[in-house]
Amino acid sequence: MKHTKLYTILATIALVSLTTGCDKLLEEKPKTTIRVGELDPTLLEQTVIGAYEPMTRSRGRLWESTVGLGFELMSEYADGGSVQSAWSNYNNIMNNPNAMQQPYTTLYEAIGRANGLINRLDENTTLDNALKQKAYGEAYFIRAVCYFFAVRTWGRLPLRLKPVITPADVPLALSDAATVYAQIITDLKFAETALPPTVNAANAGRATSGAAKVALADVYLHMGDFTNARAKAKEVMDTKATYGYDLETSLATVYSPALATNKEDVFSLKFSQVVDRGGFLASYYADSRAKQAGFSVSGNKFGGIISVAPLIKNWDDNDQRKKFSLYTNYVINGVVTAAEIEPGIYDVRLGKYKDPNAPIDTGNGNDFYFWRYADVLLIFAEAENKLNGPGAAAYEAINIVRRRGYGVSMTAPSALADLPAGLTQTQFDDMVFRERGYEFIGECKRWFDLVRTNRAAKEIGDVRAAISIPTRKPVPNILLFRLPDVEFQNNPLAQ
CATH class of the missing domain: 1.25.40.390 (Serine Threonine Protein Phosphatase 5, Tetratricopeptide repeat)
Known part of the structure; x- marks a missing residue:
């Protein structure tokens, strides 16, 4: 514990x-x-x-x-559904x-x-x-x-x-x-x-x-x-x-509900598998079959992920972070069962936080990260590109993060994981923004990234154009x- x-x-x-x-x-x-x-x-x-x-x-x-819940639901790829609908209407x-x-x-x-x-x-x-x-x-x-x-x-x-x-x-x-x-x-x-x-x-x-x-x-x-x-x-x-500091090779180690810390942990809020000493996030995002499905002791269905959002739609299935963070079904008693969704609103569940052994929904042991070593690498990649263009140092910093995500060696070039050579400065900047979305999904960073990079209107507009109920994602007229x-x-x- x-x-x-x-x-x-x-x-x-x-x-x-x-x-x-x-x-x-x-x-x-x-x-x-x-x-x-x-x-x-x-x-x-x-x-x-x-x-x-x-x-x-x-x-x-x-x-x-x-x-932690609300700001994640304000991401362009998320929706609070019927239970947390207020967070989807930014204005x-x-x-x-x-x-x-x-x-x-x-x-x-x-x-x-x-x-x-x-x-x-x-x-x-x-x-x-x-x-x-x-x-x-x-x-x-x-x-x-x-x-x-x-x-x-x-x-x-x-x-x-x-x-x-x-x-x-x-x-x-x-x-x-x-x-x-x-x-x-x-x-x-x-x-x-x-x-x-x-x-x-x-x-x-x-x-x-x-x-x-x-x-x-x-x-x-x-x-x-x-x-x-x-x-x-x-x-x-x-x-x-x-x-x-360093990247952990296993995502399960990074998000373990039982470990006190790990080498990727720079600063996080610590929670424990103890009644009223734990976190809520595993329960917030899981559905009513949370315990049977292996995600949490209980589930609140406080929103989910929109599969047609460009970030999610274009997420490579070979990236292990996708499977670790998102799910549409689970196995209960040997039977593949569809996860509970809200058709027309969200159709994917967020499963980054998992603690089926918690004693109560206020006792999930998953920590809440402010910063991980992955932040350091992606901050460097973005800033280096802004100053000097997409050189070898910027490529290596982002590719280390991507290699871990794809489950390959972090120290050797990878045709599967590495970004393509020859990107322009603007293209590389877009790739860093995309990478931050994949790496930090569920970690309350996306809204601030949308605002600081002046991408909020465009990214939300792109999702608005793809969903069946555009009013779920109004283009924000206020950012504070x-x-x-x-x-x-x-x-x-x-x-």
Whole structure:
């Protein structure tokens, strides 16, 4: 069974010991912060663990639940079906100010805890400096990761860098995206110098300097700063042994519900096969025969995949990722049985996350990845091509990922897996975009890729033209969510 330390031990003490900025933001009259004495090494450890907790708590979750599901259903190739139809109508949900209120408040709770930890460390005069530096690094990493998601989701938002302790701390003007990105970079640059290169398996899920570097590469990529994106990805590639990074040969290892971590894992939210300590994704996507079919203890049928979407329609059957991630039937008691679909809406199920041995639907052990080593290679391939065209280095980076996908040697050229030679810069860029779709299907990256590459209207339009109910995929007239009402109700400077 997976290690569960990060999200189970001493949670109550961790909660009381922190300033929880977002909690206070949601109250008309924020109370003063509850504090528990001077930090010692034990309390510091508990407090750091508490700063991670909002991202992975059971119910009221941030990425793994509402966002991990919703943003994947906003991909051009997915549909929420009758149960989650709201996520398919971009224009309605993104113009609804409260569609993302729960993730928003949970996000700011994590930011508030990171800020509270930083404040406690600033005040402390007794802890060993090495312990303080590592804790600072984790706090800045958590804050940066949260704001990276936030800026891509809402754009302008309050950039809270101090704890909310009194009512006077609540009013704060919104910052523009450029200002938020600048702070994210500052935080991650500090984190990459303060964090250790690795953590042991018992602490899997804790930030490392390698994770901070990969996060920086992704931030630069989303900003269109290909020079720095390439440089940071290349730095990680050149020193991958320092961080223990590489591609796993087996997809089953990468997505195992039982393993604590693997060498491809850069940073992920950790879930375990324990009641209310696991993830939901295996159950979300499976159908009513989930247990018999070997996918999950139960199935919710929260959407599926559209086979006529160009990305899916053109997916090579020889690519093992396709069979691993998608299915139309399964074997029950020796009988091939068609999976449950919604005709005219979606006709393929997403099976990337599998845990039939989970004790309950809140106990699926599949982790939720923010970054894998595959991210590093594909970030490098995209940025290198943007800067220098499709040379040998860009080809090799993407082809390594493709070779793993096709189940061939990752170190030798492959006529089956490798991209054709002679692609133009534009063609190669399209291939990287396509490859990211195949590699990261189900991992909540596609919507952000559609937006940052200015492909949203075209890709969604192509699917709209192919499906029988075009209204299921309206061309988006908005690419950022509206801030929820709770921000405007409590923050008089949010304009």
